Amino acid sequence: MIGISNTGIDMSRKKITFFSALLLGLGLPALSTLGQPPERPTQPFMRQKLVFASGVLEGITLEKFGLVLTNATALRDMSQTNAFLRLRNPNYLELSTNFQANVDALIAAAKAKDLSAATAAYQKTAESCVECHKSFRREQFILDRSTK
Ligand code: HEC
Numbered sequence: 001m002i003g004i005s006n007t008g009i010d011m012s013r014k015k016i017t018f019f020s021a022l023l024l025g026l027g028l029p030a031l032s033t034l035g036q037p038p039e040r041p042t043q044p045f046m047r048q049k050l051v052f053a054s055g056v057l058e059g060i061t062l063e064k065f066g067l068v069l070t071n072a073t074a075l076r077d078m079s080q081t082n083a084f085l086r087l088r089n090p091n092y093l094e095l096s097t098n099f100q101a102n103v104d105a106l107i108a109a110a111k112a113k114d115l116s117a118a119t120a121a122y123q124k125t126a127e128s129c130v131e132c133h134k135s136f137r138r139e140q141f142i143l144d145r146s147t148k
Helices: 002-033 043-061 066-078 083-087 092-111 115-146
Strands: none
Touching: 002 083, 043 066, 066 092, 066 115, 092 115
16 A cells, blocks of 8 residues: 555656656757847946955954954945946935935944944945935836836
């Protein structure tokens, strides 16, 4: 009895695996080329922020303040280039100023080796990443549609 029902389960598992493999094999190559717009010139620059932000997080979580300092300083320097300005968002200046203020607090906390201040400043920095993206994404969506 037990043996038979086990075989039944085995069979349906095999079928599911077979069909999943089939679907993946047929679907993925098509999906990977569909719906991917070409890379915009600002994208590699933007992704670099993610690298520095995760460097900051690593520094905070391992209490390596030197790591916090170098990565936060790099983020600060990036925000001084005009790469964002190419995106013509009227809120840019305010969003960018907020971001810089939070990164400055992060730098100060790292210099003071103050873990809880650094953690709080990191959180605020992440919030300003999100705030800016919320505003830009709408703009970008409209821009993207107007060029099509
Ligand atoms: C002042 C505005 C602003 C701030 C602050 C900001 N970003 Fe962005 N970010 C943008 C804009 C605009 C884009 C989209 C640019 C594009 O796709 O051309 C973007 C895109 C990105 C992308 C996607 C890049 C891609 O491959 O499409 C990542 C990742 C990113 N930002 C990370 C961050 C992180 C992490 C922070 C905070 C540490 C941050 N950003 C703060 C404006 C901002």
